[in-house]
Amino acid sequence: xxxxxxxxxxxxxxxxxxxxxxxxxxxxxxxxxxxxxxxxxxxxxxxxxxxxxxxxxxxxxxxxxxxxxxxxxxxxxxxxxxxxxxxxxxxxxxxxxxxxxxxxxxxxxxxxxxxxxxxxxxxxxxxxxxxxxxxxxxxxxxxxxxxxxxxxxxxxxxxxxxxxxxxxxxxxxxxxxxxxxxxxxxxxx
Numbered sequence: 712x713x714x715x716x717x718x719x720x721x722x723x724x725x726x727x728x729x730x731x732x733x734x735x736x737x738x739x740x741x742x743x744x745x746x747x748x749x750x751x752x753x754x755x756x757x758x759x760x761x762x763x764x765x766x767x768x769x770x771x772x773x774x775x776x777x778x779x780x781x782x783x784x785x786x787x788x789x790x791x792x793x794x795x796x797x798x799x800x801x802x803x804x805x806x807x808x809x810x811x812x813x814x815x816x817x818x819x820x821x822x823x824x825x826x827x828x829x830x831x832x833x834x835x836x837x838x839x840x841x842x843x844x845x846x847x848x849x850x851x852x853x854x855x856x857x858x859x860x861x862x863x864x865x866x867x868x869x870x871x872x873x874x875x876x877x878x879x880x881x882x883x884x885x886x887x888x889x890x891x892x893x894x895x896x897x898x899x900x
Contacts, residue, residue, distance in 0.1 A: 713882075715889075715890075716848050716880060716881070716889065716890040716891065716892040717848060717890065719880055719892060720808060720846045720848050720892055720894075721747060723844055723846050723878075723894050724747070724748070724751065724806050724808060724844065724846060725751065726844075727805055727806055727842060727843060727844050728748070728751040728752060728756075728805055728806050729751075729752075729753075729756075729805070730751075730752060730753030730754070730755055730756055731752065731753065731755040731756050732751075732752050732756045732805035732806070733752070733756060733757050733758075733759070733798075733802060733803065733804050733805060734748040734751070734752055734756070734757075734758045734759075734804065734805060734806045734807065734808075735758070735759045735760070735761075735794065735798070735804055735806070735807035735808070735835065736748055736758060736759070736760040736761070736807075736808055737761055737791035737794070737807055737808065737809040737831055737835075738761065738762060738791060738808075738809050738810045738811065738823060739760040739761060739762040739767050739768070739771045739786065740762065740767055740770070740771075740810055740814050740815065741767065741770045741771070741774065741814070741815065742760075742767075742770050742771030742772075742773070742774035742775060743774070744808050744810065745758055745760040745771050745774070745775065745784055745786075746771075746774050746775060746778050746780055748760075748784075748806070748808070749775065749778070749780040749783040749784050750778075750780065752783060753783075754783070756783065757783060757784070757785065758783060758784040758785070759784070759785050759787065759794070759797060759798055760784055760785070760786050760787065761787045761789060761790060761791045761793065761794065761831075762786075762787075762788070762789075762790075762814075763788070763789065763790050763821065764814055764817065764821060765788065766814065766817060767814055768786050768788050771784075771786055772786065785797070790827050790831075791809070791823075791827060791828070791830075791831035792826075792827035792828075792830040792831050792834075794831050794834040794835065795834040798834075798838060800837055800838060802838055803838060803839075803840035803843070804835060804838045804839055804840060804843060805840050805843045805844075806843060806844050806845070806846070807835050807839075807844075807845045807846070808845075808846045808847075808848070809823070809828065809831070809845075809846070809847045809848065810848045810850065811823045811828060811847060811848065811849045811850060811851075811856075811859055811860075811863065812849070812850030812851070812853060812856060813850075813853060819853055820854075822853065822854075822855050822856070822859075823859060824855070824859065825858055825859045825861075825862035825863075828847075828859060828862065828863065829862065829866055832845065832866060832895075836895075836897075839895075839897045840897065841897055841898070841899045841900050842896065842897060842898075842899060843896070843897050844894055844895065844896045844897075845894070845895040846892065846893070846894050847863055847867075847892065847893040847894075847895075848890050848891075848892050849863055849890055849891045849892070849893070850888075850890045851888055851890075851891070852887065852888035856888075860891060863893060864879075864893070867879070867893050867895060870895065873898070874897065874898055875895055875896060875897055875898060876895075876896040876898065877893065877894070877895050877896075878892075878893065878894040878896070879891070879892070879893055880892040880893075880894070
C-alpha cells in the first residue's frame with residue numbers, strides 16, 4: 712500500500728539522518744516529529760524545534776520527557792522564520808521538516824504563512840548539508856492553505872536543478888484535500 716504523506720516524510724528523513732546529525736522541526740505542533748528526529752540523531756545529535764504556540768511547546772515537552780529525549784532538543788517558542796537567530800549559518804543541518812497548516816485540536820485561525828515559510832526555507836537552504844533534505848507536508852484544506860501551498864510549490868519549482876533535487880508526492884484521486892509533500896534535497900558539492 713502506498714504510504715501517506717506523513718509516513719513517507721519519515722521514510723525520507725530516515726534515509727539521511729544519522730546519529731550526531733543536526734535536524735530541525737520547523738513546526739513542532741504536538742511533538743511527534745520532534746521526538747522522531749531526536750531518536751534518529753541519537754545522543755550526539757541535536758534537534759531545533761520551533762512553534763509560536765505555547766500549547767505546542769507544552770505538548771512537545773511532555774512527549775520528549777515521556778520518551779527520555781529531552782536533552783536532545785532545543786524547543787524555541789517562536790516561528791520558524793526566526794531560525795537564523797538560533798542556528799549559526801555555519802552549522803550544517805542534515806534534515807528539516809515542516810507540517811504546514813495549523814496545530815491539530817487548536818485554534819484554526821493560527822496558521823503557518825507563506826512569507827514566514829519562505830523565510831525559514833531561505834535560512835535552511837544556507838545551512839543544508841550536502842545530500843541533506845527539507846521535507847514540507849502541506850495541509851491546505853483551511854483558509855490560507857491554498858495560498859501557502861501555491862507559494863511552496865512556486866518556491867520549490869524555482870530551485871536550480873544544478874543544486875537541488877525536488878520531489879512532489881501526492882494522491883490525486885482522493886477527496887478532502889489530502890496533504891501534499893515536497894522534499895528538497897541538496898546535491899553533493
